[in-house]
Amino acid sequence: MWIYFVLAAALLPVYWFRDRYAYWQKRGVPHLPGRFPFGNLQNLNSQHLSALAKRQYEQLKSPGRKLGGIFFFINPVAMALELDFVRDVLIKDFQYFHDRGLYYNEKDDPLTAHLLSLEGAKWKYLRSKLTPTFTSGKMKMMFPTVTAVAERFQQSLGAEAGKMQEIEIKDFLARYTTDVIGTCAFGLECNSLQDPQAKFRVMGRKAFPQGLLTLLKIFFGLMFRDVARWFGMRVLNKDVSDFFMGAVRDTIEYRETNNVRRNDFMDLLIELKNGDPSQEDQSDRLTFNQTAAQAFLFFAAGFETSSTVMTFCLFELANNQTLQDKARQNVIDVLKKHGSMTYEAVHDMKYLENCIHESLRKYPPIVNVFRNVTKPYKVADTDIVLDKRCQVMIPVHAIHHDPAYYPDPERFDPDRFEPEQTALRHPMTFIPFGDGPRSCIGLRFGMMQARIGMAHLLLKFRFRLGARVSVPLEIDPSSLVLSPKGGMWLNVEKI
Template identity: 45%
Template sequence: MPLTEILFGALVILLAAAVYISRRNLNYWQQRGIPCDPPHFIFGNLKDVPKKISIAEVFRNIYKRYLGTGPFCGFYFLQKPSVLALSPEFTKRVLIKDFNNFVDRGFYSNEKDDPLTGHLFFLDGQKWRNLRNKLSPTFTAGQMRFMLPTVLAVADQLVDTLDSNLQKSDIIEIKEMLARFTTDVIGSCAFGIECNSLKNPDAIFRQMGRRLLTEERHSKFVRNLINALPGVARMLHMRIIKDEYTDFFMKIVRESVDYRAKNNVQRKDFLNILIELNKNAASDNSKGLSVEEMAAQVFVFFLAGFETSSTTLSFMLYELALNLNIQQRLRAEIMDALEKHNNEVTYECVNSMPYMKQVIAETLRKYPIVPQLQRVALSEYVVPEHPKYVIDKGTLIFIPVMAMYHNPEIYPEPEKFNPERFSPEEMQARDSINWLPFGDGPRNCIGLRFGQMQMRVALIYLLRNFEISTCHLTEIPLKLARELSLTNSKNGIQLKLQRTAAN
C-alpha cells in the first residue's frame, strides 16, 4: 500500500476521532439534563471572549439565565465540560464544607521549566499544603506591624509627588499614580529595594509591572488551552512567563539573598522572612525553600500586591469623587481617628475605622478585582440532596463572584455604591459566602492583611490631604476592560485633586 494512502487513512482516523471526542464533550451536560448554553464547536461558551465581551460578563449572563434551576449549571471552557456555581450552599460546599475535594485551583504550573509559576496561587495538592504551612506565619498581624513604617514612608512620597504634580495641573490620572505607589510599597516590602516609581514613572519595576499585565507569552486562546489541558502542556514543557521576566526576578532575588548572607543584613521585608524560614528549616533538619521557590513567592507577592490594591484604590477614589457625602464622612472618620492617636498613623489607628472598612468592602463588591474563583474536583462528587448533579473527577468549577455581587436578590440596586451594605446589621443578615473578595475557607488569600493595610494607609494619607472630585475628563459611567482577566478600567481614571482646607 502506497505511503500516501497510509498517511491519508491515518489522517481520516484522527479527524474522525477528534470529531467524535468533540461531539461527546459538547453534549456532556445535555445528556445529563443539566441546564447549559449551547457551546461553539471550538470555543465552547467562550466564543465572544474577549472581542465582544469579557469572561466575567459571560459568567454573569449565564448565572442570571439559570439562577434557581439547581446548585450549578453546565459551562464549556473551550471543549472542556465545567461547572458554574449558582447557589450559595453549593459555593459554601466547594470552598469550605467539602474543601478537601476542591482544594486545587487547576491553574497551570510547571516549576521545572517555568520556575516563577511555582508560587502559592498556582500550586496544587501537597505542594500547596506544604508551602501554605511555611508561608502562613509571614502575614500575621505582627509582621504587618513591622512592615507598616515602610508603607507610611512611601505614602509620604505619594503626597509629595501629588503636590508636585498639582503645581502643573489639578487633574491626575489616578490609576497610574496609585500603581506607582503600590509598586514602590511592594518593592520595599518584598525585596527591600527602593523602586522610585513615584519619582520616576519609567523606573524598571514600574515597567515590569505594566508589561506583566499586558504582554503575555502566548495568545489568549493558547493560554486557555494550556489551562484546559495542563497535563499535556507540562509534557510539552510549555512555559507561560516570558524569559525576560524570569531572568529579572531570579537575578534580583539571587543577588539580594547572596548580599544579605555575606553582609549579615536584616530587613523588615518579605524576602527576609523567607530567608529566616530557610534558617529555621536548616536548624530543624527540614526542607527549606530554594532560590527558585523564593523568587516565585516574591514574584506573585509583587504582581498581586501592586495591581489588586492600586486598582481597588482607583475604583474607590472614583466612587468617592462621585459620592461627595461618602467622601466627607470617611474624611471625618479619618481625622477623628488621627486625633485619638495623637495624629500618628499607628497600626491601631489604621485598623480602628469601621466606616473605612465598609467603603473598601463596597468597592470590592462593585468592582471585584478577581471576578471569578476557580477550583477542580479531585474525585467524583454528588451534590447532597441533588442526585442528578454529579461532578466528575477533574472537572473545573467556576464561582462567578461578579455575578453574585450584582444579583439584586443579594444586593438590592447593585449598581449603586452604598457602603451601608456592610454595616454590622446588614452583614449579619446576609450569608457571608456572598462576599468573597479574598476567597473563603482554607485557601483564602494569604495576603489579605497586607492588602487591607496598604489600602487603608493610602486612604488616610489621600483624604486627610486632598479633596477629590470629578472633572471634564472623568469617564462617567466607567468602562471596564474586556481583554484582561482581572477587573480594570479600560481608559484610566482622571480625577481632580485639591488640598483640603486644613492643609
C-alpha cells in the same frame, strides 16, 4: 477501503467533539450549549470576562439550582449558582477542591510555581510556612514602612496636582503599591513614585500583559495543562522572569553576606531556603527557584490588586462628593481620637473600610475563582456527581452583583457593610479574597496598604471625575484583572 478509512478519520474528531459538548446533557445538568472551538468563551475581544460570566450566571440561575454547566474550549466547567454550594466547595468539602487548577511550569517558567498555583502537599507545606508572615503582629511591624511610602506618595501627588488639572490616578496608585511591595518583599527602594519608568514598575506592568491572545493562552493553560507543559508554554515574558530572578538572587546574597535582618517577607523566605541547620532532614528546604516564585507572587499580587481596589474606590467617591466628605471626616475624626496615623487608628476608620469593602464588592479584582475536583464528588441534595479534574467556577463578580443579595447592585453604598447589614447576608455573598483554606493569604496586608493609602489621600486631596472618565464606567475587555478602559483620570485638588 481507503475511502472508508479517510472518512472514518475525518468523522472521528467530529463525533468526539460532539460527545464532549454533550457532557452536561448526559448528566442531566442545566447548561449552555458550547460551540467549537471556544465553548462558551465567545466575544472576549469585545467584553470583559466578568460581563460574560455574569450573563451566563443570570441565564443559568434558578431557585434551588446548585450549579449549571458551561464549556471552556472543549472542557466542561461547573458554574456555582447557589451559596451553600459555594461554601461547600471553598470550606466544608475542601478536601475535594483543594487545587485551583491554574497552569504553572516549574521547568520552563519557574516563577509561576508559587503558592497561588501549587497543588497538594507542596501547596499545604508552603501555606503553613508562609502564613506566619501575614499575622496581625507582622502587619504591625510593617506598618511604619508602608506609612513612610504613603507619605512620599502624598507628596508626589501634591507636586503633580500643582502641574496638571487631570491625573491618571490608576498608574499613580500602582506606583505607590509597587514601592510598598518592593520595600516589604525585597527590602529595596523601587523609587517608582519619583520615576514612573523605574525598573520595578516597568516589569510590574509587563507581568500583567493585556490582549485577547494573552487571555486565550491563560485559558489554554488552565484547560490543557499537560499539553501546555509538553510544549514548554510560558506565561511570563523571559525578561520579566530574568529581572525578578536577578532581584531575588541579589537580595539574598546581600543579606546573607552582610547578615542583614529586616523582619520582612524576604527574611522568612531565606529561612525556608536555608532550612534549620540543627535538623538532619533538609528535604523541606525551598530551592532558589521556589523562593523566587513566592517573592514574585507577593510582588505581583500585592501591587496590582490593591492599586485596582483603590482606583475604583476613588472613582466612586469622586462621583459622589457626599460619600467622599463622609469618608474624609471619618479619617479626620479617628486621627483626632488617636493623635496620629497609627496601626490602631487606621483599623478604627470603619467608614473608610466600608468604602473599600463596597469597592471590592462592586469591582472585585479577581472576577472568578476556580477549583479543581480532585476526586469524584456528589453534590449535596442532588444526583449530580462531578468527575475528577472537572473544574468548578465560582462567579465572584456575578454573585456580588446579584440583586437578590445586594438590592440595586450598581449603586455604590458603603452602608451595605455596616455590621447589622452584613449580619443579614449569607457569608458567601462577599468573597473578593475567596474563602476557606485557600483564601488570599495576603488579605491583611492588602487591606492595610489600601487603608493607609486612602487615608493619606483623603486627608490632603479632594477628587472629582475628569472629562475623560465615562459614567457608567467602561471596563477594559483585554485586562485579566478588572481595570477601567483608558485609565482613571481624576481632578485632584489640594485641601
